[in-house]
Amino acid sequence: MASTDKPADTEYRSSLSTPAQAAGVDYFKFDVILRFFLFAASLVSVVVMVTGNQTKFLPFPRPAKFRYSPALVYFVAALSVTGLYSIITILASLYALKNPALKTKLLLHFLLWDALILGIIASATGTAGSVAYLGLKGNDHTGWVKICNVYDKFCRHVGASVAVALFGSIVTVLLIWLSAHSIHNRVPK
C-alpha cells in the first residue's frame, strides 16, 4: 500500500513544496509574528506618548504636551507610519501564507520597505530619546534645565514610549535579517 502511494506522494510534494517554498512557509510564520510585535510596539509607543500630557500649577497652569516639541511630534508621526505599515504587511504576509507563489516577489519588497521603515523608526527613536535625555538631565553648558523633576508623569510616558520604540527598531532589524536569510536560502546549493 505504502509503496504504491509513494510516487504520487513524492510528485505531489515536489510540486507543492520545493525546498525553497517549504523554507518560505516557516519564514513567513515568523515574519507574521515579528510584524505583529512591530505593530504592537508602534501602537503602544504612540498611545503612551499621546496620553502623557500633564499640567502643573506653578502657580498658574502650565501643561506639558508632546505637541510642544517638534522632536516628539516627528516621533509620533514616524511611529504611526510604522504602525500602518505593519498592518499592511501583516495582511500581505497572511495572504502570502495562502498563496505560496507570491512569496518570492513579496520577500524582496518586504526587505526594501523594511529598510526604509528601519531608517524612519531608528531616527525617530534617536530624536525622541535625545529630548527625553535633555528633559531628564538638562544641560548645564547651554543652560537647558531639566523638566522631569516637575513633569514626572509626562517624562515617564516619554521614556517608556522611547523604550518601546527601541524594541520596535530591534524587531525591524530582525525582520530584515529574516527576509535576507529567506531570500538567500531559496537558492539551490
Added chain:
Amino acid sequence: MASTDKPADTEYRSSLSTPAQAAGVDYFKFDVILRFFLFAASLVSVVVMVTGNQTKFLPFPRPAKFRYSPALVYFVAALSVTGLYSIITILASLYALKNPALKTKLLLHFLLWDALILGIIASATGTAGSVAYLGLKGNDHTGWVKICNVYDKFCRHVGASVAVALFGSIVTVLLIWLSAHSIHNRVPK
C-alpha cells in the same frame, strides 16, 4: 571563423560568468562605490563635528564643544563606527571582486551588518538633529533658549555634520537595496 570559435567561447563564458556571477560583478562595483560614499560621509561628518568648537567671551570665555552634549558624543561615536565599518567592507568588497566564489556568502553578511549599521547611523542622525534643532530654535515651553544666535560657527558645523550623516543614512539604505536585489537576482528563474 566565428562559428568555429563559438563553442569554446561559450564554454569559457559559462564557466567564468554564470548569470548569477555576471550580475554579481556589476553589483559589487556599485557596492564598492556606495561604500566609498558611506566612508566619505562618515569621515566628513566626524571631522566637521569635531572641528566645530567655538569660544565666545560673554564677557568671560564660554566654549561650545560637541563633548558637552551626550547626544553629539553618541553621534561622533556612531559615525566613527560607521567609518571603520565602511573601510572593512570596502576591503572585503574589493577582495570579493577578485574572488567571485566568495560573493554569495559575502552579500548575505553585508546585508545583515548593513541593517545594523543603518539602525546606528539613522538613530545618531535623529539624536544629533534633535539637539541641532533645539540649538537653532530653542523651545519656549520648556524654557530651553536657542544658542545658535551666539555660537554661529558651532551651529553651522553641527548642522552640516547632521546633513552629511543623513546622506550617509540614505547611502546605507541604498546598500541594503543593492544587496537585496543582488541576492534575489542570483536565483535562476
